Every structure is written in C-alpha cells, then in structure tokens.
Amino acid sequence: MNKKMLLISRQAPFGKSTAREAIDIALAASVYDQDIGVLFMDDGVFQLLKSQKSQNIDQKNIASILSALALYGIENIYVHQESLDARTIRTDELVIDDLQLLNNKDIGHLLNQQDQLLSF
Template structure:
C-alpha cells in the first residue's frame, strides 16, 4: 500500500428500488470502487431509504437483487453505510424495519458535514 491518500467517494442513492435501474447502478458503483480500495461510502436518502426495507415484494426482480446485495456491501469493503434520518421519518420508516443493522443514521446536519469531507460525490 502506498502512502498516497485515498480519495473519499460517496455514492448517494436517492431513488426507490422499483421503477428505475439507478439503485442498482449506485450499488454497482460502490462495489466497483471498493474493489479499487477507495474510501467508499454510500448514503441512502430521499426515496432511496425504501431500498433498505426488510419487507419487500419478492415478485419484483430488481427488489430481490437489491435486498440480497445490500447485506454484502460490508463484505466487499463498503464499510461506510449511511442513512438519512429525516428521510426515514418523513416516510414513517423505523430503524428496525431496515435490512442493515450496521448503517449509521445521520441527521441532515451530519449529512452536510459528510458531504463536505468527500473528494467525489456520485448521486443516483
């Protein structure tokens, strides 16, 4: 490992898991960046928090893909997983409904600080 600083990259996933390929693309980018040993985080906010619900409709193929990938994020080296607290609250989602138990729950103020620390932001 060189002593060069890793770039900090944050993927922001804002879309519900159905109706578009963006959530899947956000995960793919996060996983790909982790392979390259970047300092990678993923933030779920707005409708993106719906991707984290344990109770998802299994008939929806995209949903199933996402639900199976999410718990694997940390296995692939994506250790910084963040969830926007206000996005959950606005959608009446409680923390124990989330499929990830190791995600950090951030307030809007925390999110602003997090964004300021990144070298690159990718929003999906």
Template structure:
C-alpha cells in the same frame, strides 16, 4: 505537497426506491466495484433511497431484481460507511422499522458535513 496517488474517497447518494428503476442497483454496483478496488467509499440513503433498507423486498412483484444480496455484500467489499437521512426515514414512516443493514442515521446538518468529507460525490 499533495500525493496524487492517494485514493480519492467517494460518497454515493442513493435516492431512488428499489422498484423505481435501475438507479438503486447502479448505485450499489458502483459501491461494490469501488470496494473491490479498495477505494474509501460511503453510501448515503436519502429520500426514497431509504426504502432499499427495508428487509423482505418483493422485487419480483414489480419485475425488478432483489437488491438485498447486493446490500448485504457491501461490508464484505469493505464498504462499511453506510448512512441514512433521519428525516427521509421519518417522512416515510420508517424511523422505527427494522432495517436490513446497520446504518448511521444522520440529521440534516450532519448530511452536509458528511458530503464535504468526501472527494467525490455521485447521486443516483
């Protein structure tokens, strides 16, 4: 018997660089809102989304808001399942870079397993 009151888990796949428009901020806003409502949420940084994990973003230079405070707030809102695609990091020369958040780096095969674990997936 399926309990319809069970909380649905949500994976947010953030694929945009922080300076590429509002998508990165929207992904973080959804994660923070869901965390505030105690939903089981994960965030996967994929493709250019891995650029969000770099410290010392100079967002003002491209007339965007700095997302580092939003990123640092994720664990405070109970969003602790944070992942990055290893290939995305490697393709952008970031595999050895210090990241602003602790994330679990996943190989390609593990990405599909991760996505299948969640009830709902949003890609921004």
C-alpha cells in the same frame, strides 16, 4: 492516498435501474481500494427495507445485495433520519443493522469531507 467517495442513493429500489446502478458502482469502486460510503436518502431509504417483495415484479431483491456491502469493504453506510421519518420507516425494518443515522447538519459535514460525490 485513498480518495473518499460518497454515493448518494435517492431512488426507490424498483421502477428504474438507478438504484441498482449505484450499488454496482459502489461494488466496482471497492475493487480499487477506495474509501467508499453510501448515503441513502429520500426514496432511496426504501432500498433498505427487509420486507421487499421483488419476486412479485420479477426483480432481484436489492436488500439482499445491500446486506453484503461489508463483504466488499464498504462499511460506511449512512441513512438520512428525516427521510426515514417522512416515510414512517423504523430502523428495525432495515436490512443493515450497522448503519449511521444522520440528520441534515450531519449530512452537510459528511459531504464536505468527500473528494468525490456521485448522486443517483
């Protein structure tokens, strides 16, 4: 039986390696046929923006990697609605179209359904 693993990504895409490390762990875990989900909240929602200009700081564009998560079997992508609202980000500005918006109550339910939680 596959264990349910949720990676919670709370960090902005640049400035630290934390956001990239979370993505790398999700991709590595997908090789082992785990039931993986990724939740973006707090400043982690900035990772999903289409308009990242990472070339200005000589960094790889995280958004392009995130758009390929489904190719690795990672289809449970969640975004905290309140985090988007607090940062005035609209869903049409996000690189992933097929994501699930969750409020605080929904996130509580999601967390309770997991076997493992990893927070970055």
